[in-house]
Amino acid sequence: MGEAMRHHWLLLGACGWVLLILMFVSKFISFRAVDDYGERVGGQSWTVPGTKVVRPIPVSSPVKPAPQPSDQVTNAADYTPVYLCNNTSFIHISVMSVCQPSAVPTGADWQPVVERRVELLSAVCKNSSLGNLTHAAISKFVLDRIFVCDKHKILFCQTPKVGNTQWKKVLIVLNGAFPSVEEIPENLVHDHEKNGLPRLSSLTPQEITHRLSTYFKFFIVRDPFERLISAFKDKFVKNPRFEPWYKHDIAPAIIRKYRKIHRDSDLAASGLHFEDFVRYLGDAEGRQRMDRQFGEHIIHWVTYAELCAPCEIHYSVVGHHETLEQDAPHILKAAGIDGMVSYPAIPPGITRYNRTKVEQYFSGISKRDVRRLYARYQGDFQLFGYPSPDFLLN
Ligand SMILES: *[C@@H]1O[C@H](CO)[C@@H](O)[C@H](O)[C@H]1NC(C)=O
Numbered sequence: 001m002g003e004a005m006r007h008h009w010l011l012l013g014a015c016g017w018v019l020l021i022l023m024f025v026s027k028f029i030s031f032r033a034v035d036d037y038g039e040r041v042g043g044q045s046w047t048v049p050g051t052k053v054v055r056p057i058p059v060s061s062p063v064k065p066a067p068q069p070s071d072q073v074t075n076a077a078d079y080t081p082v083y084l085c086n087n088t089s090f091i092h093i094s095v096m097s098v099c100q101p102s103a104v105p106t107g108a109d110w111q112p113v114v115e116r117r118v119e120l121l122s123a124v125c126k127n128s129s130l131g132n133l134t135h136a137a138i139s140k141f142v143l144d145r146i147f148v149c150d151k152h153k154i155l156f157c158q159t160p161k162v163g164n165t166q167w168k169k170v171l172i173v174l175n176g177a178f179p180s181v182e183e184i185p186e187n188l189v190h191d192h193e194k195n196g197l198p199r200l201s202s203l204t205p206q207e208i209t210h211r212l213s214t215y216f217k218f219f220i221v222r223d224p225f226e227r228l229i230s231a232f233k234d235k236f237v238k239n240p241r242f243e244p245w246y247k248h249d250i251a252p253a254i255i256r257k258y259r260k261i262h263r264d265s266d267l268a269a270s271g272l273h274f275e276d277f278v279r280y281l282g283d284a285e286g287r288q289r290m291d292r293q294f295g296e297h298i299i300h301w302v303t304y305a306e307l308c309a310p311c312e313i314h315y316s317v318v319g320h321h322e323t324l325e326q327d328a329p330h331i332l333k334a335a336g337i338d339g340m341v342s343y344p345a346i347p348p349g350i351t352r353y354n355r356t357k358v359e360q361y362f363s364g365i366s367k368r369d370v371r372r373l374y375a376r377y378q379g380d381f382q383l384f385g386y387p388s389p390d391f392l393l394n
């Protein structure tokens with residue numbers, strides 16, 4: 001015990017020293033921090049933290065000013081622990097409090113993070129043991145999810161609950177139907193007859209193939225369980241746009257099949273519980289017939305793999321909601337539209353992963369149901385480098 005403590009303190013001291021030296025060196029060269037740690041890959045663990053937290057790029061690279069801590073950096077640092085430090089509390093503390101400023105890349109330094117995501121995605125796609133959890137045909141369902149901006153050669157796959165309305169607005173403006181994001185009426189954003197934002201499915205097979213192979217393609221993901229919570233809240237609790245079918249058709253069908261004890265008088269009155277929803281989602285085979293009846297509405301909870309076929313379509317960038325402050329400007333730049341339009345302001349804290357909330361929602365749910373749910377969404381966790389939620393599974 002005492003030995004372990006001493007070891008920790010020594011490592012902490014070493015980390016401090018390395019940082020002091022690097023802070024000095026950073027005045028002369030730029031860092032390519034975190035590119036190894038922008039994502040957590042599988043069960044990878046840290047063995048030599050002090051020496052691997054930051055790594056200067058070779059001196060031969062172009063000289064750039066060191067990244068300055070800014071608001072953006074602080075926000076990003078708030079969620080990096082999810083990706084960086086999920087193994088031991090020691091690492092967590094050292095990254096949070098000591099190594100933070102130089103460990104968070106911005107601007108040009110974001111490119112390596114994005115590249116690693118694409119590499120991870122293609123590695124996981126090749127893992128045949130995940131088979132049908134990661135692969136999906138480029139069906140009409142997928143082509144319906146992808147919006148086309150021909151003017152700037154961009155394809156955007158819609159993943160609901162991940163800031164999609166904002167991206168659609170950006171593309172509607174780029175397509176020229178409206179002069180600015182503010183001028184698009186809210187009810188038109190999702191009206192694809194009128195908003196000048198065609199779906200890929202509306203084109204001919206040749207046109208589709210051409211666009212898939214030459215356009216800039218992107219979509220955004222977030223932690224899969226947080227996404228499900230958000231979908232549940234939005235569609236079955238708040239239902240802000242008044243979409244009555246969730247309450248009147250979908251909820252009763254799920255309750256009838258998945259609530260352990262129900263009386264018919266419950267169906268309308270009590271509403272869907274998160275527990276019912278989790279059971280339904282975890283039942284891969286049993287829910288297939290229901291899902292066909294639910295039609296398009298299932299886009300709010302089917303996997304990212306089913307929505308966007310990321311193993312079949314070679315997306316240029318996959319943004320993460322948790323790091324949207326970095327990803328949004330990076331995507332605009334990579335797509336060559338950063339001078340023309342900007343992503344609407346992101347309210348502080350809104351994109352941050354909230355483990356407390358996840359724990360609250362899952363607190364009454366049996367391990368068996370959580371594990372089934374995870375089995376169903378495991379592909380999404382692995383494809384996009386989200387750590388498996390061990391605090392719920394074990
Ligand atoms: C493939 O996926 C399985 C299941 O998650 C995992 O245990 C295994 O390590 C993966 N293999 C590779 C080569 O990534």
Ligand SMILES: *[C@@H]1O[C@H](CO)[C@@H](O)[C@H](O)[C@H]1NC(C)=O
Pocket residue numbers: 131132133284285376
């Ligand atoms: C994947 O395929 C296997 C057999 O082919 C099947 O048993 C399993 O239920 C499938 N999983 C999902 C999530 O569809």
Ligand SMILES: *[C@@H]1O[C@H](CO)[C@@H](O)[C@H](O)[C@H]1NC(C)=O
Pocket residue numbers: 349354356357360
């Ligand atoms: C996280 O979620 C909990 C429970 O929903 C909420 O009380 C808390 O304010 C949230 N934290 C943040 C930082 O948003």
